[in-house]
Amino acid sequence: MSTHHDPSTDLTTQRGEDGTLPERFEDPGHPEHHDRQGDHDPKANKRAERQVVVLFTISILGTIGAIVAYALVPPGETVGSMRLSNLLLGLGLFLGLAGIGVAAVHWAKSLMNDHEKSEERHAIRSEDSVRVKAVEALREGAKDSAIGRRGVLKGAMVTSLALFPLSIAVPLVGNIGGDWDVSRSKRTIWKRGTRLVLDPTARPIKAADVTIGSAFHVIPEGLEELDHPLNEKAKAVVLMVRMDPRDLRSEQGEGWSYDGIVAFSKICTHVGCPVALYEQQTHHILCPCHQSTFDAADGAKVVFGPAKRPLPQLPITVDDEGYLVAQDGFSEPIGPSFWERLT
Amino acid sequence: MSTVDSRPAPAAAPPSRVERAAAGTADYLDQRTGIGGAVKEFARKIFPDHWSFLLGEIALYSFVVLLISGTFLTMFFVPSMTEVHYHGPWAAMDGVQMSEAFASTLRLSFEVRGGLLMRQIHHWAALIFMAAIVTHMMRVFFTGAFRKPRELNWLVGFTLMILGLLAGFSGYSLPDDVLSGNGLRIADGVARAIPILGSYISFALFGGEFPGTDLIPRLFTVHILLIPALILALIGLHLLMVVLHKHTQYPGSGRSDKNVVGYPLFPIYVAKAGGFFFVVFAVIALMAATMTINPVWNYGPFDPSIVGAGAQPDWYMLFLEGGLRLMPGQTEFVIGQYTLSLNILVPGVVIPGILFTAIALWPFIEAFATGDKREHHVLDRPRNVPFRTAFGVAFLTAFFVLILAGSNDLIATHFHLSINDITWTFRILLFVGPAIAFWITKRICLSLQRKDRELVLHGHETGRIVRFASGEYIEVHKPLDAHERWLRVQHEANRPLEIEPAEDSRGVRRKGFRVDALRQRLSRVFYEDRVEPVTPAELAAAHSHGAHDALPAAHDEHAGELTGASGGTRHLAADVENTEGTDSTDGPKHP
Structure with a gap:
């Protein structure tokens, strides 16, 4: 899509039939895609591939390094040896992780298709027909449960549900503060x-x-x-x-x-x-x-x-x-x- | 993608062994889970790209790092307050009496190979986790990503932040060192200040008197089971809603509330986001390898009579500490026989209560003031919502003043200042700072919007100075292209609400008028000051205005050109790219 001569965005063509201008500007649509060097130049493409391979290799070497450090450099008894052990293990882990991370991101950015895509959004709410069916389902369920006018049953249910946690909460609260003799403080x-x-x-x-x-x-x-x-x-x-x-x-x-x-x-x-x-x-x-x-x-x-x-x-x-x-x-x-x- | 059929496709080349194996596995799984539908739905799902969307990812990944390193630590940590005498490689603590929790912390730091690294990874990751959550919330706030339909997800995120604070505090206290022990003692002091129930809350926390012997085992369960389980569940909900809503996107041409523009999950975000996990983990590992954090072996085990000067909690607790330090003591009162410690309650309970309530309720307050029921998927540029942006900055200013106040002793020793002066300065700044920050930010936002208008109406300065035959100099301005322009005009400026009068034509008082009036007052506060985006008519008028002295063409041979000079006294909307004369009705034609 052209950036500058798109008739839909040119002010002169935005006038309505009666020559008035619209209230708001119109979205000119997706901007033009710019290709990367590697999209045309096979050499650049190959170079990016090699870089990714090198990065993964760095990761492999880093992990090997960490294992070697684990085996050969124990924390020991002095501050210096503890620090060295920590440093070498950590650097090995760092290289092992960073190699993978940077390789994957570099791969995605330089070698994978970078054409933006557009996907439609739909309203979050469900369609009216769905809502009607949902309400209907609940009504039917409520009817099936025969809870309608049975006030006592409802009351008994709510009360029992509200009360039962007490048999857990009371012992918990009773014991959690020790003997609860706060005057000791x-x-x-x-x-x-x-x-x-x-x-x-x-x-x-x-x-x-x-x-x-x-x-x-x-x-x-x-x-x-x-x-x-x-x-x-x-x-x-x-x-x-x-x-x-x-x-x-x-x-x-x-x-x-x-x-x-x-x-x-x-x-x-x-x-x-x-x-x-x-x-x-x-x-x-x-x-x-x-x-x-x-x-x-x-x-x-x-x-x-x-x-x-x-x-x-x-x-x-x-x-x-x-x-x-x-x-x-x-x-x-x-x-x-x-x-x-x-x- | 939905290759669930193991038979080879007829026309294609015969599948390789790997392809056959993959197809077989896919078929097996799909027959038992129907996963094909999910793969079809999600594999190519579109996510927009922006660096600020990485903040939430950092929070997620540092949480994964916390789980990995935390699991490692639980293998060696002993959550017990039983007193033991330490004997081990750390000579400075040899023979010292300490809790098993502290002794096992020393052991896993110095005797378990890689234990110190894991401990430091865990602590650094916790700091980064909270920092990422807070900055992610700032991004969501300033871009209005919390608006409908995402208000509930904002609440989920808010709860995650609170859980993060609790996770941090409970974990920080586990080693049972002097610093964390004093942190707990402060928590105890704050709990006890709560009227009527205070002492009982303190006893409930500690299983009796401070410090007791129950706290570390209790905190351990909270820290490694209860809170992580809740965080995991809420992260699941948080991400589920992100998928459900589809991600927000920054404004730009081709992006609207009706679409989402970006790259597909597979392969782009599998690689980018998956890779980013390793990057985050790597950075944390590097920090843990090279930077000591929380060296409890230097502080020593908890002893209620010892405290170090210059003691600081982890950064996310500093604002509470700062509040405690700033509040003057005169606000403790005795009513009858009872003591009301406002000097502790206000900074320890009331201020965080207000801050957190404001954060949690903001989406609903703003929706009330705006009266907007539409879905929003295109983000706001912060400048286009000056009140919200200014409020956010004012809020952060208060937060940062409290953080600095929490380090007032370090500021005093580093800069050789009087602690009393610093404290007084912060006491005043806590109130004055946010007000100033609000005012400045709002002005900056409005100015940036005016700058946008200016740019849309008059275009870029080109640095090309043109002299007319009459001797007049002007600078040529290059109009924005449609995409540049769209970014600056796509938003709608919120206006104060207009409401129906209190009484109808027959003089009957209307129901709900008072709520409406409140809503209107609030919306006035929010949107009274505003800059509207340029309309096509305004642009046309500007062009025609410029056309009065416009050149017939951009490259006027009669005019001298002074390239690179600046300081044109007038603006000229000479359209370099498009043809001239975008207007015909209200301005004269070009000569």
Whole structure:
């Protein structure tokens, strides 16, 4: 089809009988097909064929290479040997796949018939006659089922169908949450006299060993002997820092610190990440997950970020031997907020 | 194609042994399945060609890669939270206490030959899977491929995206390393913020308190059985509907809502699409061979008191993370005894809820505003639907701001900026950015449409400067050929709806008027600003206008020519290809 002199697209011939122009342009129809070099030149055609063969050959060699690498280059014990094994296996796989893929696409583009074809579309909806028959079929079926005016039967059927999943759902829901004692998340194992010990070595800490400016990751003593140490650890971890007592502007309870040593729950009051970063100069405790920032010198009040509440403070003191111990457990639930937290 | 008869064709040369074997097999199958009909129907089915149609294919193929590599991994992964002590070639973790899940991840990475490659293939493929889904959705959105009759398939695709997110998150958590464990802890925190039910939802997820010992086995079942089965089923439905509807096509001459123009499935797409699977797999394999991903052996096993700075979730989760980081904490309230954590609910539940609802419902919202009940198989050029395009870009802007906010700590450390300033900037940008993006995009779309009109009316600049005998210079413009022109005039500009008045002639209030009024308001918002395509009459007028000072012929011997110069002050629609004088009624003839 000519591109430029097609009478159907020439504006002069688009006028109607009365000389007016149509509302819209008309589709000029499919554009002309442009042949490829290989369609006329047997040499170019042959060259494309050879390229496809070479690509498939690359794939074969790649796969062989991967098998050889598998046999000869074990991951070994060092980072270097692991990396090499991974690299060689992966490159072999890459070549094995890429050869096939590029060969197939190249074949399709350079050697296969590239004349575009047009296919008609039909409306998605079914013909009216078909619809009539479909409705009829349903009517007949409904009639055969004799469900028509039997209200009680319908009700019984719907009710039984609605109820039967319960015998699966009830045991599932009943068990899926363990014992469902959600109040446990309000309690930690900290209590009066629990020693503060180092995480993870569980060594008790002498107040004298805590130098000014240092930060300690602390767990309660006796964590390992529990049934679910991780569950308790997830609530009980504490970040303890020591600063010059004169820098301590406020704390959450009278006398909850010991000589500039303050201990706060390490579980962020936002969504529960461990607030593991301590900035010595500013006394800021920072949560690396969402950047809530708490001021350790000012009762761990929020100075920035998405958290609302201060980190709960663990009241501490020292025992007779000079080891740091809890005066008491936390006075409020630790960690992120939840609906019934204050009940 | 339908060679189901094993007897040789009478006139042709005797069939070779291969042909006889093929015919025999075909006959055997057809007698038992009647597959001949399907082959006749589908073998030469036409699919249109365009690079953007490959995005969905990438999603499909990366899913196949996920199935292959995932099956490999299940042979060696142990989904258990039982604590063990690691002893193996990775010296840094020797003797460390960890869950069996983490230990088996180390084992399959370092002791199973090819295990690390498969793990990295699996993870890279998951990232590409989600990226391909999202870009494929963007293609479908911006070209209007979701319009009737494809609204339901849009919903299937939307559900696939959600399932992809869940698949990604559940799989990411399986190795039980520090990063994924903190991800779960965040999920726990978000779940617990839900009013009334929060704590119970958290317990239901973890089988009791966080982290418990049930989660990894549960996630494993979800990740390798439940979600993949759903994804597979929905992919089947998705593709079935593609076949049923026949693929959309980009506008162009010879393409209409009544046909589909392209190449036959066999052999072109068998080769191209089949080959493309290998290309996608190859690229993923190359990435897995050369780029480390999620090196959990450096992070260590999950411990609730450890977290790394600069921790990032996989990219498709970043927008949620970004929302959590941006929301100011002041929005947590205590009502009576009960705590309402809007600082978590808004970014964790409300924002994704709004984003996802908007995506899912868009085809229906647009159909409501357009009042269009016709089938559409020719795609929109994004410029021709400025409101939709602008809305899409605004939406993506919000999405990208959230993604960037999810990396605000990395931005801070890389560019030495204050994290507080960055967070505040993003807080503002989240609202201002989409508005600006909307406005700019809409203006660009309208401008591009005007540019199209300009091109149709006045043709291409040729760079040929012509001087008249009078000394006047003009640049010769070459009109578009019919195909170039058709691309720019084939669309219909949607107009705001006109509705019947609220009361009929007797003053009786009309039923359904309020819905209609809402529809009209919406359609005004959508289509008030528009540029209509050039009509034949406008083109004729433009030509005649140009004809005032047109040359009798393109190659006027009296006029000097300055080739290559530019800056003509007037447009001249001198028709170089066609003969002059396309008009006769409302303009003077050429001299």
